[in-house]
Amino acid sequence: MVLSTANARYYGLAETGWRGSHGTLDDSSDTGAGAGALGGTPIVMLGDGTYMMMNSDIYSTVLSGHKMIVVVCDNGGYAVISRLQQFKGVPGFNNLLKDCRIQNADNPLHVDFAAHAAAMGAAARKCESLADLADALEWARGNDRTTVLSIVTDACSWVPGDADWDVGVPEVSDRESVAKARAHQEEIRARQRVGV
Numbered sequence: 001m002v003l004s005t006a007n008a009r010y011y012g013l014a015e016t017g018w019r020g021s022h023g024t025l026d027d028s029s030d031t032g033a034g035a036g037a038l039g040g041t042p043i044v045m046l047g048d049g050t051y052m053m054m055n056s057d058i059y060s061t062v063l064s065g066h067k068m069i070v071v072v073c074d075n076g077g078y079a080v081i082s083r084l085q086q087f088k089g090v091p092g093f094n095n096l097l098k099d100c101r102i103q104n105a106d107n108p109l110h111v112d113f114a115a116h117a118a119a120m121g122a123a124a125r126k127c128e129s130l131a132d133l134a135d136a137l138e139w140a141r142g143n144d145r146t147t148v149l150s151i152v153t154d155a156c157s158w159v160p161g162d163a164d165w166d167v168g169v170p171e172v173s174d175r176e177s178v179a180k181a182r183a184h185q186e187e188i189r190a191r192q193r194v195g196v
């Protein structure tokens with residue numbers, strides 16, 4: 001099982017020989033997911049935003065016959081980045097679909113991931129519940145090619161535990177919330193250990 005976030009390649013490491021059965025790949029420097037080098041079908045779990053950034057790997061695995069199972073957690077956008085954005089003192093914009101400008105806010109323009117994956121030759125199914133996902137995984141295991149399962153997830157529930165994320169905040173702003181975020185950033189930086 002591989003958890004993959006933004007821009008990690010879904011399958012790459014299967015071909016480069018990444019060894020291990022579980023892993024989490026995070027952020028833009030990663031170039032591998034979809035382990036399975038030691039046998040078995042890789043299961044790659046990723047977000048809807050990650051799907052949008054790197055879905056051509058699905059087509060490649062259909063063409064090359066390197067089957068994988070992809071579970072797309074569709075929470076309506078870049079949820080973690082929306083959270084980060086709001087922590088830095090501004091209301092969310094352009095990260096969650098519901099916060100985007102060109103659309104009906106009550107009915108955001110969701111991508112139909114199952115239809116999209118099917119268009120690239122993958123087997124695909126939309127799951128309506130966790131029980132449905134369990135059935136779909138069984139079905140996916142028996143398929144002869146890459147299979148994509150999508151399921152709706154929550155954009156605002158987070159597991160416990162957190163860390164400061166040192167992203168630049170403007171020094172000058174009319175918003176008090178931004179000034180506070182900036183002051184917090186300076187506190188974070190004062191506690192950083194250079195070179196560690």
Ligand SMILES: Cc1ncc(C[n+]2csc(CCOP(=O)(O)OP(=O)(O)O)c2C)c(N)n1
Pocket residue numbers: 005006007027028046047048049050051053075077078079080081
């Ligand atoms: C190419 C690239 N652009 C931007 C980012 C920053 N980034 C990290 S997580 C993330 C959001 C990913 O969205 P999604 O996969 O839907 O996960 P969610 O946060 O919604 O669970 C982005 C844009 C990145 N890692 N790589």
Ligand SMILES: [Mg+2]
Pocket residue numbers: 047048049073074075076077078079
């Ligand atoms: Mg998302």
